[in-house]
Amino acid sequence: MAELRVVGQPVPREDAVDKVTGAARYTTDLALPGTLRAAILTSPHASARIVRIDTSAALAVPGVRAVLTGADLDIRLGLYLRDKRILARDVVRYQGEAVAAVAADTLDAAREACHLLRVEYQELPAVFDPRDARKPEAPLVHPDLATYDHMRGVFFPKAGTNIAHHQKVRKGDSAAALAASDVCLEVSFDNPPVQHVPMETHAAIAHALPGGRVEVWTSSQSPYTVRHLLALAFGMPHAAIRVHVPHVGGGFGGKAGLGLEPLAYVLSRACGGRPVEIAMTREEEFNTTPSRQGLYSTIRLGATRDGRLTALEAEYVWDAGAYADYGVNVGRAAAYSGAGPYALDHCSIDSYVVYTNKVYGTAYRGFGHLEVLWGVERAMDRMARALGLDPVEFRRRNLLREGATTITGEPFTNGHGKPIECLEAAAEAIGWGRRPSAPSAPHKVRGKGVAMLHKAPAMPTYTSCAAIVKLDEDGAADVLVSGVDYGQGTYTVLRQVAAEELGLPIDKVHITWECDTAMTPYDWQTVASRFAYMGGNAVIEACADCLCQLRAVAAGALGVPADGLVCRDGKVFPRQDPARGIAYKDLALGYTFPNGNSIGGPVIGHGRYIATGLTNLDPETGQGRPAQFWTYGAHAVEIEVDTETGEIEVLRIATALDAGKVLNPLLCRGQVVGGIVQGLGSAVLEGFRFDDKGRLLNPNFVDYKIPTAKDLPREIVPILLENPQPGGPYGARGVAEHPMISVPSAIGNALRDALGIEFESLPLSSERVLEKILVARAPRPDTP
Amino acid sequence: MNGRLETATVPAGMTLLEFLRGRLCLVGTKEGCGIGECGACTVLLDGKPVTACLVLAVEADGGAVDTIEGEARDGELSALQKAFIEAGAIQCGFCTPGMIMSARGLLRRIPNPTDDEIVEAMAGNLCRCTGYEAILEAVRVAAQAKAVPHAGQMVAGQSAGGSGSQGGRLSSPRVPGEGGGRG
Ligand code: FES
Ligand code: FES
Numbered sequence: 001m002a003e004l005r006v007v008g009q010p011v012p013r014e015d016a017v018d019k020v021t022g023a024a025r026y027t028t029d030l031a032l033p034g035t036l037r038a039a040i041l042t043s044p045h046a047s048a049r050i051v052r053i054d055t056s057a058a059l060a061v062p063g064v065r066a067v068l069t070g071a072d073l074d075i076r077l078g079l080y081l082r083d084k085r086i087l088a089r090d091v092v093r094y095q096g097e098a099v100a101a102v103a104a105d106t107l108d109a110a111r112e113a114c115h116l117l118r119v120e121y122q123e124l125p126a127v128f129d130p131r132d133a134r135k136p137e138a139p140l141v142h143p144d145l146a147t148y149d150h151m152r153g154v155f156f157p158k159a160g161t162n163i164a165h166h167q168k169v170r171k172g173d174s175a176a177a178l179a180a181s182d183v184c185l186e187v188s189f190d191n192p193p194v195q196h197v198p199m200e201t202h203a204a205i206a207h208a209l210p211g212g213r214v215e216v217w218t219s220s221q222s223p224y225t226v227r228h229l230l231a232l233a234f235g236m237p238h239a240a241i242r243v244h245v246p247h248v249g250g251g252f253g254g255k256a257g258l259g260l261e262p263l264a265y266v267l268s269r270a271c272g273g274r275p276v277e278i279a280m281t282r283e284e285e286f287n288t289t290p291s292r293q294g295l296y297s298t299i300r301l302g303a304t305r306d307g308r309l310t311a312l313e314a315e316y317v318w319d320a321g322a323y324a325d326y327g328v329n330v331g332r333a334a335a336y337s338g339a340g341p342y343a344l345d346h347c348s349i350d351s352y353v354v355y356t357n358k359v360y361g362t363a364y365r366g367f368g369h370l371e372v373l374w375g376v377e378r379a380m381d382r383m384a385r386a387l388g389l390d391p392v393e394f395r396r397r398n399l400l401r402e403g404a405t406t407i408t409g410e411p412f413t414n415g416h417g418k419p420i421e422c423l424e425a426a427a428e429a430i431g432w433g434r435r436p437s438a439p440s441a442p443h444k445v446r447g448k449g450v451a452m453l454h455k456a457p458a459m460p461t462y463t464s465c466a467a468i469v470k471l472d473e474d475g476a477a478d479v480l481v482s483g484v485d486y487g488q489g490t491y492t493v494l495r496q497v498a499a500e501e502l503g504l505p506i507d508k509v510h511i512t513w514e515c516d517t518a519m520t521p522y523d524w525q526t527v528a529s530r531f532a533y534m535g536g537n538a539v540i541e542a543c544a545d546c547l548c549q550l551r552a553v554a555a556g557a558l559g560v561p562a563d564g565l566v567c568r569d570g571k572v573f574p575r576q577d578p579a580r581g582i583a584y585k586d587l588a589l590g591y592t593f594p595n596g597n598s599i600g601g602p603v604i605g606h607g608r609y610i611a612t613g614l615t616n617l618d619p620e621t622g623q624g625r626p627a628q629f630w631t632y633g634a635h636a637v638e639i640e641v642d643t644e645t646g647e648i649e650v651l652r653i654a655t656a657l658d659a660g661k662v663l664n665p666l667l668c669r670g671q672v673v674g675g676i677v678q679g680l681g682s683a684v685l686e687g688f689r690f691d692d693k694g695r696l697l698n699p700n701f702v703d704y705k706i707p708t709a710k711d712l713p714r715e716i717v718p719i720l721l722e723n724p725q726p727g728g729p730y731g732a733r734g735v736a737e738h739p740m741i742s743v744p745s746a747i748g749n750a751l752r753d754a755l756g757i758e759f760e761s762l763p764l765s766s767e768r769v770l771e772k773i774l775v776a777r778a779p780r781p782d783t784p
Numbered sequence: 785m786n787g788r789l790e791t792a793t794v795p796a797g798m799t800l801l802e803f804l805r806g807r808l809c810l811v812g813t814k815e816g817c818g819i820g821e822c823g824a825c826t827v828l829l830d831g832k833p834v835t836a837c838l839v840l841a842v843e844a845d846g847g848a849v850d851t852i853e854g855e856a857r858d859g860e861l862s863a864l865q866k867a868f869i870e871a872g873a874i875q876c877g878f879c880t881p882g883m884i885m886s887a888r889g890l891l892r893r894i895p896n897p898t899d900d901e902i903v904e905a906m907a908g909n910l911c912r913c914t915g916y917e918a919i920l921e922a923v924r925v926a927a928q929a930k931a932v933p934h935a936g937q938m939v940a941g942q943s944a945g946g947s948g949s950q951g952g953r954l955s956s957p958r959v960p961g962e963g964g965g966r967g
Pocket of ligand 1: 814815821823825826835838
């Protein structure tokens with residue numbers, strides 16, 4: 001490959017100027033004339049029948065234009081499993097679920113009207129622990145599950161139970177292999193549900209138009225999926241729906257699929273077509289919009305005395321909450337990744353996505369992998385210890401390498417990247433093998449830990465996307481895509497790709513910052529660290545199309561064959577005669593000869609990409625090809641624990657990822673650091689707490705802490721390996737989610753090293769750590 | 785208001801945030817929680833950072849309010865804004881206006897802050913994307929640029945290959961031990 005000019009450079013974001021000046025427009029910054037504001041009323045009960053709702057006082061509030069309840073809306077929504085209503089209908093299934101909505105001239109009026117709604121509930125039995133919810137006597141969260149539409153052949157809801165999906169993976173004979181193992185162990189772990197906490201809460205504006213059309217502006221990761229699901233839900237042609245996505249203030253998976261758009265639409269319709277804006281309060285963002293599912297894991301490992309893993313069995317029980325539309329896919333993806341990046345001949349995994357009466361789950365950065373690897377990577381450390389082996393050495397012996405197959409039967413090649421190199425680089429960066437340095441005070445102790453991570457995009461086998469590249473009058477290029485850049489940096493990377501391919505400087509390539517399903521070409525949705533890869537390939541193809549058009553016109557202009565022409569530095573010229581070049585600007589709209597005759601026309605290139613070679617997984621064995629590409633990595637941490645307070649300080653964290661190719665080191669570093677700190681939140685701070693009635697106790701920033709500037713590790717060492725991915729743009733893989741995965745596992749392993757105490761539950765909050773320290777120190781009653 | 789006189793009659797209960805966004809259309813100031821817990825709505829009132837969601841509009845009567853819209857002067861980005869761009873301190877950008885105003889408040893009070901003073905001043909502003917490291921770095925760089933007025937290395941970040949201090953970081957295949965330190 002010729003030397004790269006732009007790809008691989010630390011190009012800053014093009015949108016940064018708008019963002020530092022306050023000019024960037026997010027959904028609630030847009031003001032359409034006559035926009036009404038909406039508010040919702042949420043359920044105080046986790047499980048109840050809605051006996052009646054009296055709307056009369058609410059309707060009497062001056063300025064109120066419409067009040068809607070679930071009784072008005074007989075529609076089910078969903079992407080994988082259509083189990084959700086726009087507003088609760090007949091029953092509520094979690095505390096915080098929206099039961100009614102009001103649109104009014106002002107937000108104050110809408111809120112006042114919500115307060116005046118009188119809802120009569122009849123409480124119903126509830127179930128909060130997914131392990132209980134699997135029992136035959138458990139109350140059913142969705143008694144009508146059998147009737148729900150879902151993606152067939154991929155998901156398997158079990159009628160008459162709370163199981164929304166059961167994903168199996170079977171390879172070899174794990175029971176026999178465990179029985180024959182020299183060493184076996186079984187351990188259980190758990191993760192609480194957590195929130196994404198985008199700084200911009202969910203928001204949407206809908207404008208119902210005459211003729212059954214609607215225009216939507218939304219804080220979403222998924223303009224085309226929003227359009228498609230609205231079309232399905234309301235029986236509208238796709239062209240009747242136009243979805244705009246302006247700047248988005250963070251998503252992390254929580255803004256994938258459908259959000260508030262259907263509610264904004266039905267409110268607008270009910271108000272005679274006035275535009276309606278609805279935005280979640282921070283409390284609603286915690287308590288009403290979806291979260292990350294909780295998980296209970298049980299893992300059995302077997303190994304030979306010389307440190308070879310023989311088998312892994314796992315049971316993953318997901319706390320889906322009240323709706324599992326997206327949760328089923330998390331349970332599926334985490335199952336086919338559920339053994340970690342290890343070479344295993346025998347493996348058996350059962351992943352159950354189970355309904356409970358709690359706020360429901362969805363995609364969250366890492367898509368189930370942080371959760372399952374919390375268990376797997378802690379279990380690997382225990383096995384290493386049981387064998388008397390160093391945890392790095394034990395992993396090195398068992399990691400996937402050329403010649404092995406994954407647990408779904410995919411042959412592992414060097415094109416997958418090098419997990420072993422990641423492990424070694426991370427371990428070396430924290431001085432693995434040397435004892436931790438001396439603690440900073442006598443009541444503090446230090447420890448080190450490592451953990452592996454891996455993940456592939458979880459997406460349908462037919463996932464596709466497109467890109468358009470058009471040339472301007474001045475010879476600059478505009479890139480149009482419908483993947484959303486909600487902070488991760490993809491747009492900058494796509495500009496770099498286009499600049500590289502077209503032979504233009506980066507400041508001559510722009511990307512359109514609003515997605516618009518009427519204008520920007522199809523993309524499935526922006527999730528799963530897939531867009532630099534898929535969008536990058538589509539942009540490469542679109543640029544090739546542009547170059548082909550440019551060459552054809554230049555060939556006519558110069559009277560030479562097109563295949564001898566080169567495009568570089570904004571010019572098309574014969575390879576032998578660079579001086580005879582024609583600038584792109586003189587070709588972009590067509591070429592005009594000196595006598596006025598013209599040829600060509602506006603240059604617009606089209607490119608596309610579709611997932612290739614993926615298969616549905618066998619329902620009984622999980623065998624198949626689920627992944628377009630895998631990204632592997634490792635974390636190594638050194639921590640200091642205050643044994644008087646239980647507080648953990650991360651002294652150093654080294655994160656090695658096999659990125660294939662770093663397309664932009666500045667933005668890549670931003671993803672790594674941001675991901676690590678978000679992972680730190682899951683590790684030591686974050687988790688929903690519920691009371692015994694299933695009410696969320698911490699729906700605010702005082703009781704639900706996320707990391708602040710004070711919580712940064714003292715040192716962060718990102719390490720990016722570049723073992724190229726065949727088929728990736730310039731050999732790149734996605735890396736946006738990965739830095740977050742396994743941060744808790746590495747810290748948990750370091751905590752065990754520091755204290756000699758095992759922790760099975762997240763978060764590793766100071767309270768939890770201190771409690772275990774005190775228990776460990778307490779004199780045993782049975783020993784004199 | 786950003787150096788201009790604004791005259792308005794407002795309801796007693798209207799917050800400064802509602803006034804800025806709803807009445808003056810200064811929507812660069814963001815709402816992240818509405819109850820004083822996230823810092824997204826930070827503006828300067830008489831030079832001091834306040835959370836505009838907790839200040840009543842009437843409390844600003846007769847005072848000087850600075851918002852993100854007033855940070856660039858005569859079409860020229862401030863050193864702070866340039867430093868945010870160059871350091872990669874922006875992802876989704878929703879926290880950015882509040883971050884910059886908190887940093888502006890700090891630099892007005894302490895032109896040469898220590899690292900601890902920077903962390904202390906920025907710890908009330910939540911960011912879910914960046915992990916803060918680049919934000920702290922940007923404030924540090926801006927403070928230094930101010931101390932040495934014509935450092936001259938900062939550009940608005942549009943040039944080919946992104947000139948500037950980040951060049952080459954992490955771009956080599958393996959860079960164990962590279963970067964990541966705090967200062
Ligand atoms: S919106 Fe004011 S502090 Fe969060
Ligand atoms: S950049 Fe997204 S919250 Fe800070």
